[in-house]
Amino acid sequence: MTRANNLALVGIALAVAFVHLMTNGRYGFHRDEFQFLSDARHLDWGFVAYPPFTPFVERVGLQLFGVSLVGLRLFSVIAQAVAIVVTGLMARELGGGRLAQVTAALTVATSGLPVFEGTEFQYSSFDYLWWVLIAYFVIRLLKTENPRWWLAIGVFVGLGLMTKYTIVFFIAGIVGGMMLSPARRYFVSGWFWGGVAVALVIFAPNFLWQVKHGFISVHFLQHIHVRDVRQGRANGFVLDQFKICANLVAAPLWIAGVICFFRDRRYRMLGWMYVVPLALFAFGKGRGYYLAAAYPMLLAMGAVVGERWVASMKRPRRLAVEGLFFTGVVAWGVLAYAILVPLASDGPLRQFALKINGDMREEFGWDELVRTVAGIRDSLPAEQRSIVGVLTGNYGEQGAVEILGPAYHLPMPISMTNSAWLRGYPPVPPSTLIVVGFSRDAADRAFTSCRLAGHNGNSEGVKNEESQSHPDIFLCGSPRLPWPEFWKEYQNYG
Known part of the structure; x- marks a missing residue:
């Protein structure tokens, strides 16, 4: 049974990866990708706009593939595929069977931001994966009560700090979740402080680079935030949680996931890991997609609850509910792929995507x-x-x-x-x-x-x-x- 479930999750991830590999060479590089390519040729422990992890991976890509759209974007595709599989595994750890695992993986595979992350080489692709892996290891920690999992959490927090600075909001969620749940007992655990030490050691080279350069990235982030607010890029934050961060049809799942995390004493920390960064981004006028990586853990829990709910129904009604739900999820996914993925080289489908997707327009010329x-x-x-x-x-x-x-x-x-x-x-x-x-x-x-x-x-x-x-x-x-x-x-x- 476990092997069959694993194959189902891997099958979903491979199908998504195949779509991206077949389409990622269709147009050209995005403006942001040129910045990563340039910085990859001048490796350092830090850059003005971001930490060094993403340019380092791009440098590896340049060595392996040269200036290849499909080759350089392969790392983003892999990151998205792994995030899909890990989401299914989170549902398994939370007690879900095959239906819950497949549902969780499929809803992530058809959500707007994860779909986009496979189309370009962006630091947000890896940032998304680190959030998902951190949530997975927190679930393992709370389920097994084995404090050694803090070391794994520390590794991916450190990698997150070396990838995108907005992970500090997720870190705030972790600390807040510990303080406001029974997980507070880990504050006196040596394994917790060992995880903190691991994260700080990984992050130390970039921190020292920032010290040397007068924390220039802080000035950059302040400038970009003021620009985003002025240009209205922070507007629609709440709506973006439904239409960009997660599959719209799956909204009942992630809402149920939040509620159930808070109702479950063991896993309450995960509820706060969502609510704390949500509040910080909302009041700080963050862009809507900044919180997208927090939704896989919610979808995983929601899928488990949904599986138990439909299991209580008689077969005809259960099949009708499942059929309606999956039809809606797939329909939303088709729309997301039509807008975000360069499926067509010409014709009405391309014009449709270019009209809506501003990022795709930046791949021309x-x-x-x-x-x-x-x-x-x-x-x-x-x-x-x-x-x-x-x-x-x-x-x-x-x-x-x-x-x-x-x-x-x-x-x-x-x-x-x-x-x-x-x-x-x-x-x-x-x-x-x-x-x-x-x-x-x-x-x-x-x-x-x-x-x-x-x-x-x-x-x-x-x-x-x-x-x-x-x-x-x-x-x-x-x-x-x-x-x-x-x-x-x-x-x-x-």
Whole structure:
């Protein structure tokens, strides 16, 4: 029975992975992926926008696959597949049979944020997995009352801190859950403090990097949060819990999961592990998807409760309820995949996805941008070509020129955004600049002698940030300020 259940869970995960592997090479890299690719070529114990784990994995991917969409995104696909299986295992640990395990795994496999995580190489893909694994080991801890599980929890808390700083909200949930439940007894356990020590040892290199750089990531996160609130990206937080974080049809399951965790004295800590970060994100105006990784544990418990509920029904009614539920779950999943996964290379389905999915639109035009920049460079007199530089306004443009530019013999781009700013400008700054990602007014304010040299767009006619917000490319002279002053003045977080 256990082997058959395992095969069912693995089968769901493999089916999802197959869909992603067949579609992940369809369009191009996302802007965020270019930042990871660039940072992967400059490994360090920290980066302005995030801790070092994700660029390190990307560096491994570059060594194995080169600049390959499918190859580099494989790690995200694996992370999503493992999260699906572990969710089913959580249902098993909570007392669920095959129906509960399959239900839990399937609802995660058809939820919006997990589906998205398999389509791009993002730090949130690994962050999601760490949250799920932490919840699984907490369940093992509470079920077995074996405090040695704190060491496993500490390992994945440490990896979470090395992946995405928002895991501190989940850590707050763990500590709060301990304080507000019978699990408080573990505060006097040496194994708990051993887990804390393991997490801190793993996180220590990044912490020391932050100290060395004046906690620059804190300033970055403050800036990004203010921007998100100003632009309304934090709006709709409650609605996002239903339509993005989990399969909408499965909402009764995760709601039941929350209730049952609180009603169960042994597992009450897990209820607080959801409610505490929920409250912190809601009052702190976090983005809706930040809490998505907390839902697998709720869906697992809800699936167990649902299994017991339908088991009490007569067969005709049970089959009707199960059929209606799974039809709804699959229907929502089909919609999620149609919007988030590049299922079609052209036609109405692609147009439908591009209309709704802004992230997908950001996968177009990068090759053409780099080719256009190379064409501008090649149009210059020979004496200018050797001294021209490429200066970019955002990390996507910078990463695209750095990763795709060598095919055109373009120089290393200059960028004032995030970790590229930390790396500085060339020892001998260029006197002629191809400027990408600036408006005409911004270019004229920052540089001398600017003229329009080309346009940024894509042959597919897809309207995205690059084609709409940064449509022009300029050829300019040196910055109006001396380079050291210019570099300090124009530091950018994005």
